[in-house]
Amino acid sequence: MNTAVKLEVRDLDLFYGEFQALKKVCFSLADREVAAFIGPSGCGKSTCIRVLNRMNDLIPSCRITGTVTLDGENIYGSMDVTALRSRVGMVFQKPNPFAMSIFDNVAYGPRMQGLRDKVTLSALVEESLKKAALWEEVKDRLKKSALSLSGGQQQRLCIARSIAMEPEVILMDEPTSALDPIATAKIEELIGELKKEYSIIIVTHAMHQAARVSDRTAFFLMGELVEWGNTTDVFTNPRDRRTEDYISGRFG
């Protein structure tokens, strides 16, 4: 396993106005490692992954202290936010393709970055769709609207859109919660492939999904990162009683 640290979070406190949503969160994610964030509703999982590509910048009441580094560089320092977001991509709970063709969805980010050459762009779109395990299903209808795809295909398209930016980290906020079991299985299988190239963090309410897809698991409770460890250890031999209660369904 690769042990080079990709993302490191130290003493992260996050406030929405007076409300503290994250409390002294610390963890580090290695290159090409998959982490799952689990915990009850409202415990801060989404807030925490949004910190990692500065999505919370858009919320005026949000204040952050602590440090977050990507390859050792402080992402809240002089790093350009657009550059950060191309290095740290995000896939949301509800598939959100743009109302344009399948091809244009994937080409959108690279075009915004100035890539105009048609041959290079086509190759990048094809490669991204292949990596997102969607190419075979869409290669004959790239000019068709992305909105004509099924929910599961739309989510893989959003993953392809993220891959086209050649990211280092992909954040996924409950990426399968709007999908049926077959589409969910496809995304889970895809995560297994994607981790060969990218570090991935997935927020999930499905404990079996966390156990299946991740190397590391973080259990959050009321803004606190209660437990962070190897997924097998967290699920079979948790250190904290609260983790054990949660994963065994005794919580609350």
Ligand SMILES: Nc1ncnc2c1ncn2[C@@H]1O[C@H](COP(=O)(O)OP(=O)(O)OP(=O)(O)O)[C@@H](O)[C@H]1O
């Ligand atoms: N923009 C915001 N302004 C104020 N409070 C917020 C904002 N976003 C989230 N919160 C609060 O921060 C806390 C953590 O929310 P967050 O969405 O991160 O939790 P979560 O663990 O992802 O929940 P869920 O599993 O339900 O998606 C909650 O109490 C929530 O109400």
